[in-house]
Amino acid sequence: MNNQGNPNLIHSRLPETEISKVFSNALNNYNRISSEDKAAIFYDLAFIERKIAGLKQIFPGATLHAVAIKANTLARVLEKMRAMGTGAEVASLPELFMAQEAGFAPGNIVFDSPCKTKAEIEYALKSGVYINADSFDELDRIAAIRETVKSESGIGLRINPQVGAGSINSTSVAGEFSKFGIPLNDNKERIISYFRNYEWLKGMHVHIGSQGCPVQLLVSGVGRVLDLALELNKLLENASKSNRVEVFDIGGGLPVLYHPGQETVSMEGYAAMLKEKCGELFTNRFRIFTEFGRYIHANAGWVASRVEYVKREKDYNIIMTHAGADLFLRKCYNPADWYHQISVVDKHGNAKTGTDKIKYTVAGPLCFAGDILARDIELPPVNEGDYLLIHDAGAYTLSMWSRYNSRQMPKVIGYYSGDDDFEVLKERERPEDLVEFWS
Ligand SMILES: Cc1ncc(COP(=O)(O)O)c(C=O)c1O
Numbered sequence: 001m002n003n004q005g006n007p008n009l010i011h012s013r014l015p016e017t018e019i020s021k022v023f024s025n026a027l028n029n030y031n032r033i034s035s036e037d038k039a040a041i042f043y044d045l046a047f048i049e050r051k052i053a054g055l056k057q058i059f060p061g062a063t064l065h066a067v068a069i070k071a072n073t074l075a076r077v078l079e080k081m082r083a084m085g086t087g088a089e090v091a092s093l094p095e096l097f098m099a100q101e102a103g104f105a106p107g108n109i110v111f112d113s114p115c116k117t118k119a120e121i122e123y124a125l126k127s128g129v130y131i132n133a134d135s136f137d138e139l140d141r142i143a144a145i146r147e148t149v150k151s152e153s154g155i156g157l158r159i160n161p162q163v164g165a166g167s168i169n170s171t172s173v174a175g176e177f178s179k180f181g182i183p184l185n186d187n188k189e190r191i192i193s194y195f196r197n198y199e200w201l202k203g204m205h206v207h208i209g210s211q212g213c214p215v216q217l218l219v220s221g222v223g224r225v226l227d228l229a230l231e232l233n234k235l236l237e238n239a240s241k242s243n244r245v246e247v248f249d250i251g252g253g254l255p256v257l258y259h260p261g262q263e264t265v266s267m268e269g270y271a272a273m274l275k276e277k278c279g280e281l282f283t284n285r286f287r288i289f290t291e292f293g294r295y296i297h298a299n300a301g302w303v304a305s306r307v308e309y310v311k312r313e314k315d316y317n318i319i320m321t322h323a324g325a326d327l328f329l330r331k332c333y334n335p336a337d338w339y340h341q342i343s344v345v346d347k348h349g350n351a352k353t354g355t356d357k358i359k360y361t362v363a364g365p366l367c368f369a370g371d372i373l374a375r376d377i378e379l380p381p382v383n384e385g386d387y388l389l390i391h392d393a394g395a396y397t398l399s400m401w402s403r404y405n406s407r408q409m410p411k412v413i414g415y416y417s418g419d420d421d422f423e424v425l426k427e428r429e430r431p432e433d434l435v436e437f438w439s
Helices: 016-029 045-058 075-083 093-101 118-127 136-146 188-197 215-238 267-277 294-300 329-333 431-437
Strands: 039-044 064-068 087-090 109-111 130-133 155-160 201-205 247-249 287-290 301-312 317-321 342-345 358-363 372-379 387-390 411-415 422-426
Touching (some): 016 039, 016 411, 039 045, 045 267, 075 093, 075 422, 093 109, 093 118, 118 136, 130 136, 136 188, 155 188, 188 215, 201 215, 215 247, 215 267, 294 301, 329 372, 342 372
Parallel strands (some): 039 411, 064 287, 087 109, 130 155, 155 201, 247 287
Antiparallel strands (some): 301 317, 301 387, 358 372, 411 422
């Protein structure tokens, strides 16, 4: 595996020229795109490996990097991440099964979810996976079920530090109100008493949001919960309790780049800020867990989507293409919050460049008016049979796939940039698969 990449490159987006070169190679030299592939999803696996290798260098060696598999749930990718020594953050029982299937050890699986059933908790406890409880009621359920089963599971508690929202409301979870975790402002004493009562409770969990949260906000949220953990550990010691907060789970949420030319704080920068403001985290008092998802996957993936028609009108031009709101849910439902760069190649895979640009609206194939990927963007002249390349589509896209209109999920292709090879990570769905799905 090619995982010796330059660590300075791990924050970059994949260059447009590289993406179009890879697509042309897949189309022309490797016959990976057939006429039935109306769209295909590509992952640069070397890019993902560089991100993981970088994370391991940046955080202390004992850190568990439980990658949020909701960002990219492909089994082949999970297996590769497991082989690189990551853990898996899971948010449902099926995600937990997928992590087990991919071979993650129980202690490397972190089960988050604000809505775990008793049966799910029992399964998780019996399996020995780490559980972050989301509420006091869930802790009480865990306590009751622990009485009836033998379990090696570590247990943590998710705290909402209430440090504020980022620029995207729908992905901000540490405001005054949040459906996740225990709000700290009104519950400090109750949190302390739960740790005193339940001596198996040994972890704290905080997650601030996903994209749109400035790094300072992430750091201040972690800092608030860390202060609580430090105070709590003193109280537990004074009360001669056997438990301490040993695991500190900082969640995910480091923002990534979607716009060309934009800048963001690197993972090294984030870790340096954490070290400066939350230095105790990096002492051997705590074991750090991380739950990054978007950071690992977003910039590694891109989509090629064939242009089926171009509607040319007096006042507007609409590109009708095959990847729409089924794959780009967030973009289509909250267009102001999300952006994907789009470039064009012709039907032979040659990049279309040039200064003569035309304004287009890019529409997906679904039966609703909001199925629009971009409005009034300038592109070189686009024709039927060309392909749109939609950048930075590796996280929260395929994993949020919508069944509306029963479109076929596209083929997913992995490659190692630099190597001339492709591997099918998931075959294109067949129409019969959809018939089966709804039966
Ligand atoms: C609890 C939890 N951890 C981790 C993540 C991953 O966030 P990101 O992909 O932004 O790193 C999420 C995403 O929503 C989450 O809800």
